[in-house]
Amino acid sequence: MASCRQRLLFRRILSCVTSRARKKIPSQRWFSLFTSNPRSSKNRGSFEPKIYDVVIVGGGIMGSSSAYFLANRMAPEMGRICVIEQDPTYTRASTVLSLAGIRSQFSMAENIQMCQFSFQFISDVGQILAVDGCDPPDIQLRRRGYLFLASSDGEDVMQKNYALQSKLGCQVTLLTVKDLEERFPWLNTEGLSLASLGTGNEGYFDPWSLLNAFKRKAISLGVDYVNGEAVDFDTDQNGQISSVKVVSSSSPENVNVIHCGQLVNAAGPNAGYLAEKLGIDLPVRPRKRYVFVLDCPGAPANESFPLGFLVDPSGLYLRHDGARFLSGLSPKSMEDYDSSDFEVDYDYFTDRMWETIAHRIPAFECLKVNVAWAGHYDYNTLDQNAIIGRHPEVRNLIFVNGFSGHGIQQSPAAGRAVSELILDGGFQTIDLSLLGFERVMRNEPMREKNIV
DSSP states (O other): OOOHHHHHHHHHHHHHHHHHHHHHOOOTTOOOTTOOOGGGSOOBTTBOOEEEEEEEEOOSHHHHHHHHHHHHHSOGGGOOEEEEESOTTOTTOHHHHSOOEEOSOOSSHHHHHHHHHHHHHHHTHHHHTOOTTSOOOOOOOEEOOEEEEEOGGGHHHHHHHHHHHHHTTOOEEEEOHHHHHHHOTTSOOTTOOEEEEEOSSOEEOOHHHHHHHHHHHHHHTTOEEEESEEEEEEEOTTSOEEEEEEEETTEEEEEEEEEEEEEEEOOGGGHHHHHHTTTOOOOEEEEEEEEEEEEOTTSOOGGGOOOSEEEOTTSOEEEEETTEEEEEOOOOGGGOOBOOOOOOOHHHIIIIIHHHHHHHSGGGGGOEEEEEEEEEEEEETTTSSOEEEEOSSSTTEEEEEOOTTOHHHHHHHHHHHHHHHHHTSSOSSSOOGGGSTHHHHHTOOOOOSOOO
16 A cells, blocks of 8 residues: 555645646546546446556557656556557567667757666666566666767757757767877768767667566556557547557457546657547658668777767768677658658668768778668657657647657656656656647747757
């Protein structure tokens, strides 16, 4: 049982959130956050509807992080949390197909602050997400900085980014062309004017291990994971979401109904399609990205390439992976289309990437593409930035979408933000108000300039 102090705190939170929500939803049918009673529902055919206080659609890194941060603050008797995930194997999930880099080198304070918290969190993940009776999670964090290269066209932006990053306490240093030549003799500096190197709190990790750690911890705290696809929603007379209709791949003809008090859209690349079912235009689409695995006998050895990622002015990135390298490049905007398939176009590397790599690192003239895979960004077509917050009219709908390639590195901060919106009624630690859905409705982009 929760302590008296916990119950008193809970009642204060519930009173605050309930009063705010009822101002927007003056209806007896509004589902109270923590007062659902599954035993009170009537059977519909052979299926007894389930009632949850929070339903999260999408069990990838955003959904599982949100579930953990909610459950970590709620005793089981305070509320029920459900995560709906259509592919519990995660074989094609964006989370596990990502390269899981983490950096502080962004152009917006919100993104910098989110990654600062997230790096601190994942540094201690073995302790924070430990579960009794299980080995502590090991996400294989490698602490290596990003090296961003800038031409004369990008020098001013890099200087401004550096000023903001320094102000916020990031461990970043600027390098001149001469500095680059001395530190990285394998690098061709032609066309470069400046570089920015992360000297701390950057690197990369294993995405599957972090996802599994969040999910396992959330389940240990009482979160239910439901295998199925959210195919539709019911709303009440005030337009608020009252239930989710779910089908499983094994029995698509059977529609299960899950009632909810709050609904979190954490559907990754499919978030826009999910919102369409509610008549909401969410500018998040699945955009395919390739990762090529490269072999090159003459490439810089690991010790002479002490970087997390090298990012060329063209946007092309390169990262060590044992004896091999990983590389990718986002397509030009006019060539970037919605895509849900996982086919790899190997000509893309030959036509768009090889020449740039060989120019920047001459040793890569002899490279060989070993293998490749494709994954998807949950791409925000408005401004390539996250959308985090409540819908201004559908007040029990919360977005955590559109991270456009930097989601996994911000997932701890994003999950914490979702928990604050639900339990506190607003952001408490990092003010992410500018990233809310309101900017979408006003068509006012908040552009992040350091997208990789």
